[in-house]
Amino acid sequence: MTESIEKRVKKAHQAFLEMSRAKGVERSLAVSLMAEKLEECFDDILQANTLDLEISREMSVPDLILDWLKLTPQRLEAAVEILKTLAELPDPFQKVINAPYQVTYCQNYSQLMPLGVIAMVYEALPDLAIIAAGLTIKTGNSLILRGGSESSNTNTIISQILQVALEEADFPSSCIEFLPSEQGYSIQDLITQNQYLNLIIPYGRPSLIQQVTEMATAPVLKSAMGNCYLYWSLSSDLDLVRSVIVDSHSSLPDPVNAIEKVLINSQQKSTSIIRLFNYLKENDFVLKGDDALVEEFPDYLNPVKESSWYQPFLTKTIAFRRTDDLQSAIAHINEYSSGHANCLITDSYQEGRIFAMEADSALVYINSSPRFYRYLQGSNSVFLGVSNQKGHRRGLISLETFTTLKQIVVGDGQM
Structure with a gap:
């Protein structure tokens, strides 16, 4: 029997709590193992993607979505390369930041912390799930993936491989939860689980972004494309x-x-x-x-x-x-x-x-090309997309986007 969406989201939340004790080096190892397992299963992933393409063509899926759906070995290798880069980056939580305001007679500083449970709702683009998984695990978050039906087989095998890697790294497999659309997991049911969801990222055509933004009861980070x-x-x-x-x-x-x-x-x-x-x-x-x-x-x-x-x-x-x-x-x-x-x-x-x-x-x-790079060879930055909404997460969606700020006040016992 299919588990309810409430149980799946709650499992992701519990996995996040368990993962909060993991050190930066352990999270990096988990990301590295994800890359390794994906490389071992390239042929299986491409075979599943070929099946998705055949089914989608029979269903007269638009050419735009077919382009997004089609995984080439080069695209898959690029996604794995991004995971390897993420694994080598410093722990984002080692930085101590000056407090935005001062509390009298106390020492103050701010610390980056994980957000919690992040849901990504996306159309096709199965390699995007790989990159999102790397960003979330590196930052100590749990990820819930809800892809489109056109990429169901590809998304299923990718999520299974990622979960195997997490288990091998002694992380809860529910750090990454995949919700297949054909099992009745609707977008609306997912994005209204505000008790445990801390951020929702929709990625795809404007109609999807608008749908998620209007119906969600948890915070939404709107991504933008084109225009x-x-x-x-x-x-x-x-x-x-x-x-x-x-x-x-x-x-x-x-x-x-x-x-x-x-x-x-x-x-x-x-x-x-x-x-x-x-x-x-x-x-x-x-x-x-x-x-x-x-x-x-x-x-x-x-x-x-x-x-x-x-x-x-x-x-x-x-x-x-x-x-x-x-x-x-x-x-x-x-x-x-x-x-x-x-x-x-x-x-x-x-x-x-x-x-x-x-x-x-x-x-x-x-006087510069605005061309978007998820990862530019030789750099130390990885980007999922670009957000056009105003606030502290505006602009390039990077590791810092998956964190939040906690202010810490240290007193001497005097009031």
Whole structure:
């Protein structure tokens, strides 16, 4: 008989309490064993993924989700490499931080602590479960995975392998709980378990993020994908504009920070714009524009719906429109973009400062590609995604995102 969702969440909470006694070196060892076990089972994981792909194609699953679902050996190896990197990083809880405020006559300091039980609700992207598991175990948290039905077989075998690794490391296997959708574990039932859940991370299309955000009774960390804007200033380098746009779409399979909307200074020369259009078409982009630009460049652009300025395409599609100046571009970005990553290409230092201060975005890129990396070779940072909500978890979702701050007050016995 299938255990109730309440029991599964409670088991994850109990596992978190048991794991709180584990030292940093033990958590690192557990992450290292997870990587080792996954490597031993590559063929089994890829076989399960092939089965999921076959079933999904028969069920006419959208091409976007099929792209997210398809695990290549390279994607699997990249996820395992991230686990190995996490295992080698210092214990995040060794840092002592200055207290945000002082209590009279007492010594004060703050300490990073684990959050508790984290639930991740995600579409396809089975390698994302591996990375999330590494981040949560490294930070002493429990993880509940609720993937989509399209990746059920892949998610099942990945979670089983991770649990075997945890048991070998003498960790409770319930540190990672997997809830298969076909066993009746609904998203709503999971995200309303606020008694034990400390954080919910939805990852996927905007419809999923909205669904989870509206129904959850536990805290939600909204991730964002696509609908990033670029403002092409009059004082800028066309070659840089071209390379930044193309490079931003290179973080496959989920190009989180892909530039999908480009605002062009109204005085930009038509010849430069045409050169950009030709370059993007040669790189297999679909180009759209507002009515004025479509009329000006009918051979290059198709009309874009007004609602599309708010929404991500999540494909190699870019919409263009002219704008008068930097201030009007910032106003448009602040109203329409997803607010997690936006870009400016300019030769003006002053424009760069204004954009950095006034663009309402978690990440601002000036003369730089916003391309998203979960792990950049040679760095010591690992990122799950990007959050566009305001608060202390805004921006890149990293190890610190899975921690909370505890303030410790030490007195001398006097009142």
